[in-house]
Amino acid sequence: xxxVKRSYRILSKIMKNYFRSEVRGMDxxxxxxxxxxxxxxxxxxPINGICFGVAWYEHFKFERPIYVLTHDLLHSLFPAFSxxxxxxxxxxxxxxxxxxxxxxxxxxxxxxGAARESFRSYWKRRAIDLGGRTGFIAQAIRWxxxxxxxxxxxxxxxxxxxxxxxxxxRWLGIPKLVRSADVMPLIAGLPWGVWAIPFLPxxxxxxxxxxxxxxxxxxxxALGRRLTPADADDPAIVRAGFDLVLxxxxxxxxxxxxxxxxxxxx
Numbered sequence: 123x124x125x126v127k128r129s130y131r132i133l134s135k136i137m138k139n140y141f142r143s144e145v146r147g148m149d150x151x152x153x154x155x156x157x158x159x160x161x162x163x164x165x166x167x168p169i170n171g172i173c174f175g176v177a178w179y180e181h182f183k184f185e186r187p188i189y190v191l192t193h194d195l196l197h198s199l200f201p202a203f204s205x206x207x208x209x210x211x212x213x214x215x216x217x218x219x220x221x222x223x224x225x226x227x228x229x230x231x232x233x234x235g236a237a238r239e240s241f242r243s244y245w246k247r248r249a250i251d252l253g254g255r256t257g258f259i260a261q262a263i264r265w266x267x268x269x270x271x272x273x274x275x276x277x278x279x280x281x282x283x284x285x286x287x288x289x290x291x292r293w294l295g296i297p298k299l300v301r302s303a304d305v306m307p308l309i310a311g312l313p314w315g316v317w318a319i320p321f322l323p324x325x326x327x328x329x330x331x332x333x334x335x336x337x338x339x340x341x342x343x344a345l346g347r348r349l350t351p352a353d354a355d356d357p358a359i360v361r362a363g364f365d366l367v368l369x370x371x372x373x374x375x376x377x378x379x380x381x382x383x384x385x386x387x388x
């Protein structure tokens with residue numbers, strides 16, 4: 123937790139002053155364990171997720187940790203960085219790691235959309251799709267946990283994705299080289315101007331980030347039926363849960379963007 127506290131002291135100032143972060147509805151987070159779900163915005167850097175992480179530790183006073191599922195690339199760069207990730211609560215985004223984390227009784231934050239969602243074009247900034255990945259629904263059923271969605275607006279204005287480049291990525295064979303990376307985007311922003319190298323880190327524009335925690339979703343109640351762990355292997359039930367969660371998130375994202383008067387300024 124000491125690493126988290128040190129990071130908080132730095133990141134909280136950046137999120138609140140540079141991005142003017144506003145996180146609503148923290149009181150909606152269940153007192154017990156939950157699976158938190160959010161969409162992936164703004165290219166390489168999950169600014170909206172960092173804003174939420176700052177709000178989490180501010181709200182829970184470092185008495186309740188949160189673990190974040192992240193791409194395996196972050197865990198394979200070099201040992202010191204991997205240790206820092208582990209100490210910061212970042213865990214590998216696969217089912218085995220998620221099961222091990224949930225077994226501790228703590229909550230996890232998941233970005234199912236990965237690169238596909240993060241590098242959707244600016245014109246589709248409202249069109250979240252969570253990458254079409256339904257694994258978090260199956261996990262919520264297996265572990266009998268509520269899903270707590272988080273939505274945000276503004277992250278997709280920290281850089282401007284002009285095109286996702288999905289066809290080019292497939293032609294180049296990128297998905298075979300990097301898991302969940304089916305993009306070769308054209309990006310506009312600082313400091314590079316216009317570029318098409320997704321792993322070249324940008325200097326994010328100071329876009330106002332507004333986030334909202336939605337009401338937790340208990341799938342048995344929402345779907346109107348009793349669920350058992352075996353239902354996690356039923357594609358129809360899992361898809362119904364996914365469509366329900368995504369539908370609520372899309373409506374909430376639309377509402378947040380409807381509040382914004384100007385890109386970046388908010």
